[in-house]
Amino acid sequence: MQDLAWAISLWLMALLAITFIYVVMKSGDKADASAVQSGAGKIRATLFWLILIAGVPVTMVTLTDLPYAAQSDATAQIVTAEGSQFNWDISPTTIVAGKPVEFHVTAADATHGFAIFDDTMTLLTQTQAMPEYTNILKYTFSKAGTYKVLCLEYCGSGHHVMSAEITVVAAGGM
Amino acid sequence: MEQIISKGAKQSVLAYLGTACVVLLLLMIFGLTMRAAQAGGLAIPAEIFYQLMTAHGIGMVGIAGMCGAAIMWYFLGQYVKLSTPIFLLNIGLFLIGVVLILGAIFIGGFASAWTFLYPLPAMSGGAWTSGSAVIYLSGVLLIGVGFLLFHLDTGWAILKQYGSLGKALGWPQLFGNSTADAPPPTVVASTMVLIVNVLGLVSGASILVISIVNILVPEFGIDPLLGKNMIFFFGHVFINATIYMSVIAVYEILPRYTGRPWKSSKPFLLAWTCSTLFVVIVYPHHLLMDINMPTWMAVMGQVISYLSGIPVLVVTAFGALAYVHRSGLSWGMPASLLFLAVFGWAAGVIPAIVDGTISVNLVLHNTQWVPGHFHTYLLLGVVPMAMGFMYYISNNEGSGLDRAGLWAFIVGGYGFIFTFLWAGKEGVPRRFAEHLPEWMAVDAMGAAFAALTILGVVIFAISFLSRIGKIAKA
Ligand code: HEM
Ligand SMILES: [Cu+2]
Ligand SMILES: [Cu+2]
Numbered sequence: 001m002q003d004l005a006w007a008i009s010l011w012l013m014a015l016l017a018i019t020f021i022y023v024v025m026k027s028g029d030k031a032d033a034s035a036v037q038s039g040a041g042k043i044r045a046t047l048f049w050l051i052l053i054a055g056v057p058v059t060m061v062t063l064t065d066l067p068y069a070a071q072s073d074a075t076a077q078i079v080t081a082e083g084s085q086f087n088w089d090i091s092p093t094t095i096v097a098g099k100p101v102e103f104h105v106t107a108a109d110a111t112h113g114f115a116i117f118d119d120t121m122t123l124l125t126q127t128q129a130m131p132e133y134t135n136i137l138k139y140t141f142s143k144a145g146t147y148k149v150l151c152l153e154y155c156g157s158g159h160h161v162m163s164a165e166i167t168v169v170a171a172g173g174m
Numbered sequence: 175m176e177q178i179i180s181k182g183a184k185q186s187v188l189a190y191l192g193t194a195c196v197v198l199l200l201l202m203i204f205g206l207t208m209r210a211a212q213a214g215g216l217a218i219p220a221e222i223f224y225q226l227m228t229a230h231g232i233g234m235v236g237i238a239g240m241c242g243a244a245i246m247w248y249f250l251g252q253y254v255k256l257s258t259p260i261f262l263l264n265i266g267l268f269l270i271g272v273v274l275i276l277g278a279i280f281i282g283g284f285a286s287a288w289t290f291l292y293p294l295p296a297m298s299g300g301a302w303t304s305g306s307a308v309i310y311l312s313g314v315l316l317i318g319v320g321f322l323l324f325h326l327d328t329g330w331a332i333l334k335q336y337g338s339l340g341k342a343l344g345w346p347q348l349f350g351n352s353t354a355d356a357p358p359p360t361v362v363a364s365t366m367v368l369i370v371n372v373l374g375l376v377s378g379a380s381i382l383v384i385s386i387v388n389i390l391v392p393e394f395g396i397d398p399l400l401g402k403n404m405i406f407f408f409g410h411v412f413i414n415a416t417i418y419m420s421v422i423a424v425y426e427i428l429p430r431y432t433g434r435p436w437k438s439s440k441p442f443l444l445a446w447t448c449s450t451l452f453v454v455i456v457y458p459h460h461l462l463m464d465i466n467m468p469t470w471m472a473v474m475g476q477v478i479s480y481l482s483g484i485p486v487l488v489v490t491a492f493g494a495l496a497y498v499h500r501s502g503l504s505w506g507m508p509a510s511l512l513f514l515a516v517f518g519w520a521a522g523v524i525p526a527i528v529d530g531t532i533s534v535n536l537v538l539h540n541t542q543w544v545p546g547h548f549h550t551y552l553l554l555g556v557v558p559m560a561m562g563f564m565y566y567i568s569n570n571e572g573s574g575l576d577r578a579g580l581w582a583f584i585v586g587g588y589g590f591i592f593t594f595l596w597a598g599k600e601g602v603p604r605r606f607a608e609h610l611p612e613w614m615a616v617d618a619m620g621a622a623f624a625a626l627t628i629l630g631v632v633i634f635a636i637s638f639l640s641r642i643g644k645i646a647k648a
Contacts, residue, residue: 005534005543006599009525016491016524020517023495030502033434040496044441048488055480062531063476068469085299110294111398113463113540115603121610123537123601128464131293131398135465152540152603154287156299157221160606 002122067125069102069138076102076138079166081149083112083129086158088149094167097144103137105129112162113152119145126152144170183251185646186261190244191564192642193265195635197237197272198557202631204230206624212609213617221301223607224285231288232275235413236317238552240268241560242419243324246367248567249360249426254331260323267320274313282306287605289409290314292381292401296389304389311389315382321412322375329368332361339365343450344443356438359425366450367415373454374411377404399466403457410457417519417551418449420559421490424512427566428494431509432501436493445485452482462535472532479530483523491520506571510580511562515555518587522550525595540605543598546591553627554587561634568641576637583630589623 077096081103082089095101105114107129115126116139124147127137141147151162204226210216211223218226247261278284283302286294295307329339336342336357342365346352356362381404387394425436458475461467494516503509525547529538538544565572572580593616598604602613609617 001534001537002599002601005525005528005538006595009528009595012524013521016517016521019495020513023499024505024513026500027498027503027505029500031500033501036499036501037434037496040492040499044488044492044496047492048484051484051488059477059480062533063473066469066472066532067536068465068472085297109299110297111291111402115540117601121601121612123541125536126463126539128466130402130464130466133399133466137465150603154224154289154291154605155294156297157224157285157301158299159224160220160603160608 067138069136073100073102073138076100078102078104080104080106081114081129082106082108083114083151083155083162084108085110085156086151086162088114088151088162088164090149090164090166093165094169095141096171097141097168098171100138100140103127103139105135105137106133107131110155111153112155115150115152116166117148117150118143119147121148128153141168144168179248179251180258181646183248183256183258183261186258186265187244187248187567188642188646189262190240190265191560191567192639193269194237194241194244194560195564195639197233199628199631199635201230201233201237202624202628204233206621206628209617209621209624211607212614213621214609214611214614215618215621220607221283221285224287224301224605225279225283227605228285228287229276229279232314233272234552235288235409235416236268236272238416238420238556239317239321239412240265241556241563242367242416243321245423245559245563246328246360246364246419247324248563249422250328250331250364253358253361254328254335256331257327260327264320264324267316267323271313271315271317271320274309274316278302278306278310278313282309284310286310289405290382290385291405292385292398293388293395295385296392307389308386311382311386315379315386318375318379318382322372322379325368325371325375328364329372332365332368336361339369343447344438345447347438348440348443348447356443359436359438359442360422362438362443362446363418363422363425366446366453367418369450370411370418370453371415374408374415378408378412381405381408399464402461402464406460407457410460411453413548413552414453416556417559418453420515420556420563421519423559423563423566424490424494424516427508427562428497428512431503431506432497433503434497434501436497441489442493445489449482449485452478452485456482459530459535462530462532463539476530476532479527483527486523487520491516506565507576507580508562508566508571510572511558511565514580514584515558515562518554518558519551522547522552522555525550537601538598540603541598542594542602542604544604546594546596546598549594550591554591557631558583561631561638564634564638568638568645570637570641572637575633579630579633579637581630582626582633586623586626586628586630590620590627593617593620593623 112129127135147166149164284306344356347356456478458471
């Protein structure tokens with residue numbers, strides 16, 4: 001997902017840059033303003049419809065699978081996680097791969113951010129850890145291994161040291 | 175300078191711009207310090223890092239506001255009658271606020287980040303006293319009050335001249351069949367900013383007062399999710415308003431070089447009316463990882479984020495391209511910086527929209543992707559708009575040195591923001607005083623590019639400050 005976001009951003013920014021550079025290069029040879037403007041009007045209209053036609057399916061596809069769990073799943077493994085200045089209280093810390101996990105995330109003092117990273121430090125998923133609220137974050141680990149939890153909401157001078165580990169074991173291995 | 179503007183008014187604008195130059199450079203050095211610390215090249219205690227981060231954040235947001243206000247006030251004054259004393263009161267309150275904020279941070283140790291996310295100011299974990307938190311919040315409140323008065327004055331003047339906000343936004347021309355000339359772009363933009371910023375500032379002032387009371391009387395508290403909504407609504411609106419004010423420089427100055435006046439066409443009016451609505455209702459895109467928010471608000475955050483891009487890209491960026499295309503303009507410093515700024519704004523919108531997608535936000539939220547995209551439209555959008563205005567107001571097309579500074583700024587600036595975007599993609603969290611060793615190579619590149627950027631800004635600032643005395647007398 002991250003690589004896709006990077007690639008799309010880079011390509012679109014490059015396209016935009018090429019357009020701007022093209023216009024700078026053409027800015028010197030003077031043409032009649034009204035001729036340029038009427039041509040531009042047509043391009044603008046095309047651009048508008050292109051963006052709209054591309055945007056509607058993208059919006060629909062990206063909104064189909066939202067990470068917001070409405071109700072609790074009876075078969076899921078439940079893990080509670082509470083953030084406080086400056087550590088995580090997680091239990092249990094060992095879970096099984098391939099079976100859905102529900103993290104019930106909250107905080108004891110200020111707001112924290114509960115984020116899970118794999119062993120290559122790729123960010124997998126996250127939610128906010130807030131006082132007075134319990135956020136349910138669903139995730140299914142496909143691989144056994146050691147995962148890291150970091151805080152992703154600034155919470156004071158020890159924000160960057162708030163880390164914890166979760167162990168995921170292969171199904172049947174527990 | 176063909177502007178009809180009184181000497182006092184002009185000197186007030188120069189006071190804003192002079193302040194902006196100095197503060198901007200100081201805060202950029204804070205930023206470089208942070209980036210160098212993340213790269214492991216500079217050992218500073220975490221407390222100091224977070225103090226610098228808080229000062230850099232709130233200071234930059236405030237200074238972007240001051241630059242926007244100076245640009246808007248200077249040009250809006252051509253069309254409506256504005257009050258110089260209120261304009262000066264705003265900078266007065268700003269400077270008092272800055273002293274309070276700097277004292278709270280560097281003497282009191284306050285470091286809640288500029289967003290003072292409720293209830294963090296009251297829960298320092300031992301790093302700061304409640305007294306310094308109250309002083310910080312009061313300083314921000316004072317600056318907010320200054321801006322509120324500033325906007326009320328522009329609102330009063332616009333209403334006197336145009337009769338209603340709808341008329342000032344060109345609704346009779348847009349929705350009715352009025353054939354009269356629509357209000358000029360500057361008036362339309364100022365009206366939009368007036369509407370959104372008054373709403374934002376009222377929300378901001380309310381949560382500031384609530385936070386202050388919460389510190390003094392801990393039994394008094396509010397729902398933290400409500401507090402978060404109020405803060406992000408305020409923060410989102412205010413920082414966006416800085417761009418919508420600054421872009422007036424593009425609308426007013428670029429036509430003087432292209433010889434093609436920037437008119438309030440129907441697409442232009444429609445774009446600004448849509449933006450007025452979008453800026454107000456899009457703020458839930460900051461709360462996409464708050465699973466406890468209503469889902470419809472998150473969906474709205476994504477959809478409106480997408481739609482917000484259209485006015486920026488199809489009207490302002492496209493407009494700038496069409497006005498410049500084959501216009502025969504010569505690229506002095508004002509035109510170059512303003513054109514660069516329009517690109518920076520439009521380019522920054524792209525990674526912002528990508529991150530506004532809920533399923534992408536899940537893995538990019540609060541990573542360095544976020545400073546990556548907002549530095550694009552602040553550092554490479556608002557800053558060159560302000561700098562372009564400074565060159566313009568000092569009648570300075572620039573020397574060879576200025577052009578060298580421009581190249582340093584472009585290469586440094588884009589290098590700098592791409593190190594953030596790259597790090598974000600790699601999962602590097604934002605707001606971390608210490609980084610893992612595997613992240614540090616990119617951090618070091620970021621610091622090097624930042625130094626180059628600052629070199630460019632130093633050249634711009636010297637060019638402007640060395641002329642400020644002469645312009646003030648002219
Ligand atoms: C060369 C110039 C600059 C440098 C080197 C710089 C550097 C930085 C760094 C290192 C951070 C923290 C990143 C992190 O979260 O890990 C940051 C955050 C930030 N910067 Fe800049 N910056 C510069 C210019 C600007 C400008 C011009 C603006 C606005 C007008 C700005 C506004 C901000 C804001 C609002 C934050 C967020 C602070 C927070 O997370 O609380 N910066 N900057
Ligand atoms: Cu934290
Ligand atoms: Cu926002």
